[in-house]
Amino acid sequence: MQPAGAAHRAGRIVAAGIGLRRQLAYVILATATMVALAFLIPLALLVAQLAEERAVADAERQVAVVAAVLAITTQPAAVEEAIASDDLPVTVHGLAGVQLGASGHATVGDVTLARTSGDPLTGDVPGGMVYLEPIDIGKDAAPVVEVFLSDAVLSEGVHAAWAALTGVAVFLIVVSVAVGDRLARNLVRSADRLARASVALGEGDPDVRISPTGPRELAEAALAFNRMADRLAVLRTNEREMVADLSHRLRTPLTVIRLDLETLDRPVRSAREEDDRLRTVHRVRDAAEALEGEIDELIRATRAASVEPAPTAEVRCDAGEVVRQRMAFWSAVAGDQNRPCVIVGADAPAPVALPRPELAAALDAVLGNVFRYTPQGTPMEVAVSRRDGYVAVRVDDGGPGIADPDTAVRRGASGRGSTGLGLDIARRATVATGGTVSIDRARLGGASVVLLFGDPDAVRQERVPRQRRRSQR
Structure with missing residues (x-):
């Protein structure tokens, strides 16, 4: 139909x-x-x-x-x-x-x-x-x-003179109508192309564009239509990426639930193990609540995607506080997997021009990769530092590392069967503050992922930090 x-x-x-x-x-x-x-x-x-x-x-x-x-x-x-x-x-x-x-x-x-x-x-x-x-x-x-x-x-x-004048008048009328019809044909053709393109765009063809032809007004309308189509294409792409990013955030509580459910399968032999089991149950419950919260956030963000946001004051949070909060959650999971976990520099103030949920999502994306792709018992370290106009959040692990760092930060690219969105979520969060993501070899032997954010309190010239040369492993 x-x-x-x-x-x-x-x-x-x-x-x-x-x-x-x-x-x-x-x-x-x-x-x-x-x-x-x-x-x-x-x-x-x-x-x-x-x-x-x-x-x-x-x-x-x-x-x-x-x-x-x-x-x-x-x-x-x-x-x-x-x-x-x-x-x-x-x-x-x-x-x-x-x-x-x-x-x-x-x-x-x-x-x-x-x-x-x-x-x-x-x-x-x-x-x-x-x-x-x-x-x-x-x-x-x-x-x-x-x-x-x-x-x-x-x-x-x-x-005879009247007949000649009448003939000249009829000739001029015919010529005027012919020339006017040709101009009208060009005008109607331009308007028809604009109408057809509008119908095609409404039918879901995002690639339709118009060559600006015809009168100046219609040419300007065609240019405005092309700009609108480009804007719609960008908005559609951003909306899809936003939904994909929000959906990826659901994997963090799912990862915790999966890891904790694995520990619940083990038989209980002592009162201590019973206490551990109860703590695990509480974490599963907390992860389920977090999952429900992420789903609510996904619904709210999807509904608000088409609403123009009202201008607000500068949004910022403390990276050290966010790291402490999220590591309180991940440390419990690391304890169940016998992962040595070290936190460095999270007590000093480290302001970042991002909302707290976005910084937490970027950090969870990196930490979730550590728990998902490194064996149990692999050590990890999370450090926060602030210098030279930037705030760095570094996540090191002792796993096998990342073989191709350039591909790892590319959206949708993954060599391990995942969605390939985790590091891209982190990259986009850092780029929004004027920073970047750097991947190198960690001191622990595995991957070292550094989230570099621009310091909103720093007075410096505008510059784009150069990524450190990544090591091939």
């Missing part, structure tokens, strides 16, 4: 992308059309006006020809002959009381108004427009020359 649900969501994303692209195309089409009309309508009106002005200019030229004839002669016959010879579509009103030329279209009132005003006039008549201009010939009765401009003359070339 999950692939089908993912396919359904992908289908909805594709449909949404297509719908967005179509809406963008509509917006671009509407915008381009309005812009084209905003230019086309004024241009069309301007073309019609220019055609009318051109027709009026032609009428003025024709009137100028008649005016030249009237300047030479006012005889109606001569004027009629001149109009006919030049084939002028004009009419002369009021020359010797007759009408010469073509049949007139202007009314008597329009002719009288033009003669009285002395200025050219235009007027609308059925089928077109007339142009009237009085001619001053030096007599009381000035003739009026009429030129009839038909609708065809007034609109000559207008329709």
Whole structure:
């Protein structure tokens, strides 16, 4: 059902992308059309006006020809002959009381108004427009020359110009829509990739990333998505490592329980052995309570993994006090296994910038390895020292040692069938304070594991301690 649900969501994303692209195309089409009309309508009106002005200019030229004839002669016959010879579509009103030329279209009132005003006039008549201009010939009765401009003359070339403008507008709209559709396709493609990547990340693919393409805003969104995916991957890795580390801490009480249960199998032959058995039972009970506490801690840490921790004051503890507390627990187990156990320097103050449970977990991880991987009766020594700006907690044993120190501190690497997390837990605790873990040959003959923590009270330059050269054994 999950692939089908993912396919359904992908289908909805594709449909949404297509719908967005179509809406963008509509917006671009509407915008381009309005812009084209905003230019086309004024241009069309301007073309019609220019055609009318051109027709009026032609009428003025024709009137100028008649005016030249009237300047030479006012005889109606001569004027009629001149109009006919030049084939002028004009009419002369009021020359010797007759009408010469073509049949007139202007009314008597329009002719009288033009003669009285002395200025050219235009007027609308059925089928077109007339142009009237009085001619001053030096007599009381000035003739009026009429030129009839038909609708065809007034609109000559207008329709062709309108058709050309319409074609240009349609071409520009088509080009605008095509270019806009291509831009919308790139925009939708970038948004679609972002949506698909978000779905893939939500489906549990931590490796999905996006190439920042498209508009600047979507490119920034893609970069933000990649940063978020990287952050989620880091958080997931940290969460898994935290759960693994907390789970590894459960092995310490389990180790004690296993070792003590082995001693309970031995038969009791004296009152002293009965007392030892009772102490062992108490340790088993304490280890079970510790195991329950570690499980509670694991549950709390898992629930709080996604909660942003509130800023708190500096956390620190005394390494000597933690060593004394934990060795009181481990010394009893060492006594049952006949392990000589020595504690050195734990009485002096040794501050460490770690919570007490984390330092105890790091120490238990190292001590648990000693009890788990060395034979019973193997001596051990735990020492605490403070100098040169660092606090060192050293755990030595007389066992076979560690053959490959570099691999031993690598997370998940183990040559003895374990989880390989113990020394890595200790290493991470030391690194959190600016220290490190060093493995060398112990004076007792086995391994010497030194947990080096930064001293929070020391005033020193920032530096990373160099690990001592590890001996191969």
